[in-house]
Amino acid sequence: DQQVKQNSPSLSVQEGRISILNCDYTNSMFDYFLWYKKYPAEGPTFLISISSIKDKNEDGRFTVFLNKSAKHLSLHIVPSQPGDSAVYFCAALERSLGSSNTGKLIFGQGTTLQVKP
């Protein structure tokens, strides 16, 4: 049962344009959502996160939007650059029952972004 889904395996955009990567989830107990970027032969690198109590978080060229009613989040990259070409993973953290959480993340399948010069 895939609790976090990235339904687009790939996305191609022109340099300078906006890239929009989408992610859907099914579990309403998710507390935080994170985006990771992965280059070949490297581990995933943390990019940006958003708390479930917010609907937007921005960091430079990267903005994450959360629509809790639709159980949907998206990552916007503006403007896109060729160096952004990578696999992007959406991940979710389940709400903790105690004072701290396990930190266990549930990942989507990833979307490969190609930014063409």
Next chain:
Amino acid sequence: DTGVSQDPRHKITKRGQNVTFRCDPISEHNRLYWYRQTLGQGPEFLTYFQNEAQLEKSRLLSDRFSAERPKGSFSTLEIQRTEQGDSAMYLCASSLDGLGRSYGYTFGSGTRLTVV
């Protein structure tokens, strides 16, 4: 500190052999995680440690898999009697307590296992 280190980077083994991977986390991080990633999928949680205590194991971690973190520093993941289905990238990550939620953990570059 150079981040999370994993060794080896690549491992090819024959079916039925045992393999062991090592992970050295960021020194001040008390949490260490193991994930497995297969082609076309995102990383899947296997297990995690807080200091030397193994606090949770996924049902993906069959009895052929064992992980240790004996002194709360480096960790090892051993797979006994490897099967072709074990071929995957094994990723280690570390964090300070539950900061994985806001800041994300730091992943290593992974160990790619190929079982032939």
